[in-house]
Amino acid sequence: MDKIEKLIQRVQETQHGFLNIQSAADEFVAGRSMNESLSVAERLFTSEAYQVRSLATFILGRLAAQSNESLKFLKDRVSLDDDWRVQEILAKAFDRYCFDNGYEQSLPVIKEWISDSTPNVRRSVTEGLRIWTGRPYFRDHPEIAVQLLSQLRNDESAYVRKSVGNSLRDISKKHKELIKNELQLWDTSNKRVAQTYKLASKFINKKDG
Known part of the structure; x- marks a missing residue:
């Protein structure tokens, strides 16, 4: 001891x-x-x-x-x-x-945690795996990362939504069209979704040059 x-x-x-x-x-x-x-x-x-x-x-x-x-x-x-x-x-x-x-082998647990009722459990996934597409499996399957994250765009916790928006923003650096196409599906008349959208679209809406 x-x-x-x-x-x-x-x-x-x-x-x-x-x-x-x-x-x-x-x-x-x-x-x-x-x-x-x-x-x-x-x-x-x-x-x-x-x-x-x-x-x-x-x-x-x-x-x-x-x-x-x-x-x-x-x-x-x-x-x-x-x-x-x-x-x-x-x-x-x-x-x-x-x-x-192994990230692919962990998908069942990732899905379980990201759907948990405790905000800190959900955020431990969204924040812990940043930058998602820098991780094995998600590097080759960015659409899976986007799908998992996007389901929390209307999360009741601002703490979680901020992590989701920032994580999607990270992904948009290399996968701009993927994120752009996903964000087009969002209902931004919803205040919580709009907050996540604002973070996620930072580089999408940024003018080149």
Whole structure:
């Protein structure tokens, strides 16, 4: 436990960014069994310090592709954390799961999470996989990424809609016509859809030169 306490002390000194916390998680997981790592991560998540809960979240992300219990903890428990910094790490943890598991193989879970009733779960997908078309599978199938994201254009959460709009904007840099054609189908008389449209169409409506 002495080494664990040193890692905790180290991450608690982090005031900006996440790389130090991420590297601490990598150090922790190396050489430890999955069961031990999961047990400690669950305990760390009870900490009052957001840095320690972020450490736990990174650890769970490392385990998730091989541990349904870790993936469930991320979805059911971490998503309810009220610190936005922990939610940023949740997005990274979900992307790590998809990377380790394979993005195409992760489609059922991606669809499950992106349809979840908890806004932070939905956003962990939309934000975690940015830039979507820079990820394997979605690089070759950008239309699938657009389809998944577009279903949240009228999301009740402005937090989620912002992530969706920005993600579609990212994709439009390389797939302008694909995004343009999708946006033409949207009902922008709906205020929430219009907000997402404004973000997604930033480069579409920008005049060349």
